[in-house]
Amino acid sequence: MAGSLAALKTLPCPAGDKCTAFQCLFKHDIDTDSTIAITNSEQPVTLTLAASDTTQDLPRKRVKLDSTRAAPSPVARQTEPQETTPERTQIKRQKVAMSSVDELASRKMEPPLPIGRQPQSSAKGAGQDISSSSKVQDSKSNSASPSAPQTRPIAKPGVKASNKAAPKKPETLNPRLLKQSPAQHNTRIKLVKALHEQYARLNLELKKEAKDDASKNLLLSDQELIVKTLDDEQEMAIKKFKIYGNAIRNRIGACKKMTVAKWKEERLEATKATNGEETENASPPIVVVTGLTTAQxxxxxxxxxxxxxxxxxxxxxxxxPSDEDIRKAKESVAASGNVEVCDRCTRRFQVFPGRREEDGALASNGSCTFHPGKFYYGERGPGKHSSAPKKYRCCHQNFNDESGGCTTASTHVFKTSDPNRLASLLNxxxxxxxxxxxxxxxxxxxxxxxxxxxxxxxxxxxxxxxxxxxxxxxxxxxxxxxxxxxxxxxxxxxxxxxxxxxxxxxxxxxxxxxxxxxxxxxxxxxxxxxxxxxxxxxxxxxxxxxxxxxxxxxxxxxxxxxxxxxxxxxxxxxxxxxxxxxxxxxxxxxxxxxxxxxxxxxxxxxxxxxxxxxxxxxxxxxxxxxxxxxxxxxxxxxxxxxxxxxxxxxxxxxxx
CATH class of the missing domain: 3.30.420.10 (Ribonuclease H-like superfamily/Ribonuclease H)
Structure with a gap:
């Protein structure tokens, strides 16, 4: 696109002398005062300003383009008389040079500085005042010889440049970008806002009760609350990718039921963990002393x-088990055709000891999707008749959910607890x-x-x-x-x-x-x-x-x-x-x-x-x-x- 814009400089401006655009992309007569030679990207780019009288300001001319696109005839532009000074001429040159620099910046090319300007050791910010800095440099250039070669300053060995760390950019309640997202962005935003709401509530309640300096040091600012929310959400998204939704919802639910005292303990542990200290609540393992000798x-x-x-x-x-019981157990297995019930997903499948002759398979009915974790009972909800929910330890999903398992294995498996059948393999x-x-x-x-x-x-x-x-x-x-x-x-x-x-x-x-x-x-x-x-x-x-x-x-x-x-x-x-x-x-x-x-x-x-x-x-x-x-x-x-x-x-x- 930069090349297309640069090509417009060879075409006359359709507006002619009525053009009022600042730094017009088309050609004007005033542009003939300066020439820009752009060569191959591998070669250095040169910027040359035509020599002009520094004591006279040339009037600006426009080119009028007729409907037949014939060669334009220059028309003198009527301008008001202006005071001609060396400073005004220098500013005009700078405008021409800066328009060329802008064009070159779009091509990610570094243009050389105009003649008479002292090179700078550091790049200027986007919002820096160019005119003020150029005046200072012009005063320096006037004191120097015009024919003296301009070179960039070379850093002395052993002297480090002052790299002052830029302040950390404030974050918003927007989930951080991950290489692999555990959920859709809209879902993550809702969960982040819900988690931040609970953190802010607990922080506000702690602020009301904080009286001493120790408690006040545990408070979080608005930006720290956002950072903590995003840190916790990112940790769950990475370490608990498969159970991200359940993990963060359980955290939100725990925060809803959390008391201020519990929140204070968490903040105290987090503060000491940050400072590399051990928590006061971490009690050492119990050493069992019976008072007896080993033989006793x-x-x-x-x-x-x-x-x-x-x-x-x-x-x-x-x-x-007796031999008769073992024989009956073997007959029952043979009568069933080795059809078993999967110990993980409870689906029926057939097992082939010694492998199936057709394809060498060990089991039928494809892969197995299941929950590898055991059951546990969560906290009871509010109310007299509420009951503790039954959940899986692997992904904390409710037992009654019909979303399927969280893990997939290549085959189904089974086990038996019948002593007679166990004895049929080894008594x-x-x-x-x-x-x-x-x-x-x-x-x-x-x-x-x-x-x-x-x-x-x-x-x-x-x-x-x-x-x-x-x-x-x-x-x-x-x-x-x-x-x-x-x-x-x-x-x-x-x-x-x-x-x-x-x-x-x-x-x-x-x-x-x-x-x-x-x-x-x-x-x-x-x-x-x-x-x-x-x-x-x-x-x-x-x-x-x-x-x-x-x-x-x-x-x-x-x-x-x-x-x-x-x-x-x-x-x-x-x-x-x-x-x-x-x-x-x-x-x-x-x-x-x-x-x-x-x-x-x-x-x-x-x-x-x-x-x-x-x-x-x-x-x-x-x-x-x-x-x-x-x-x-x-x-x-x-x-x-x-x-x-x-x-x-x-x-x-x-x-x-």
């Missing part, structure tokens, strides 16, 4: 063993006697499972000593069926770990092999490569070599782990039973919730919500062991109030 704790933990009688209704297996076995196991041993136990063509199978087994938490056994397990989904979100086992793991053989050491890693954020255990045992039966044999029927087996939700390994153990200490839910079984508290509530410790922490790394079975086994130690401490305190004492290293009742 192991002896005391036998009091916490839960009998298996009465627990069969909640998934525990107390007896080995249960009772823990055999083992004289080689120390009498004073108690162990923490945890397993991880993945989905295969035979259901939910064992893929990792971990055993740690109690109460010190030393690892006794930690191996990956090759399942019997073809893998459909390793359930990495919860198991923590990745396909890469299964493929690259060292194969274990009988007689080899089962301990993990150390792997070099430059990642300093990982613990030494996370840097180790676990070995892969060939089958769940081999993993169970390794477990039997380290426990006996009298060895307390400590864990959280032990029925799932016991059924995965297919064992029946008489000495189980389950933290689900030690810390029951107030509504009773089958409802239970999660291990993560119990650790945070009772011991103020965080486990199963994910660095990225979009890419969860899964659980660490060794961490879960130790966490369950700490909860058991807490129960030992509390129960021992109760017995001491009742008169129980330690005598010769043994716990004896009162009166003994």
């Amino acid at each position: 704790e192991i002896d005391f933990v036998h009091r916490l063993v839960s009998p298996l009688d009465g627990l069969t209704a909640f998934g525990y297996v107390a007896s080995i 249960f076995a009772e823990t055999p006697p083992n004289p080689a196991v120390p009498v004073d041993r108690a162990v923490g136990f945890d397993c991880e499972m993945g989905y295969t063509t035979y259901g939910l199978e064992l893929i990792r087994l971990t055993l740690v000593s109690w109460p010190d938490g030393e690892r006794l056994l930690d191996v990956l397990v090759q399942p019997y069926g073809e893998i459909l989904d390793l359930n990495t979100r919860y198991s923590g086992v990745t396909p890469e770990a299964m493929v690259t793991a060292e194969r274990w053989k009988p007689g080899d050491d089962h301990k993990p092999a150390s792997a070099p890693s430059s990642d300093t954020t990982k613990s030494p255990e996370q840097k180790e490569n676990l070995k892969l045992v060939p089958s769940p039966k081999v993993a169970r044999d390794l477990l039997f070599s380290m426990i006996s029927p009298d060895t307390p087996l400590i864990g959280h939700g032990l029925e799932n782990d016991l059924n995965a390994v297919r064992i029946i153990h008489p000495t189980c200490v389950d933290t689900v039973l030690l810390y029951p839910h107030h509504k009773g079984l089958p409802i239970r508290h999660g291990l993560k919730h119990l650790m945070e509530r009772l011991l103020n410790r965080k486990i199963q922490v994910e660095t990225d919500d979009d890419r969860p790394e899964g659980h660490d079975s060794a961490e879960d086994a130790r966490a369950a062991g700490e909860l058991v130690r807490l129960k030992v401490r509390d129960d021992w305190c109760d017995l001491q109030w009742k008169g129980w004492k330690l005598k010769d290293g043994e716990i004896v009742p009162p009166g003994s």
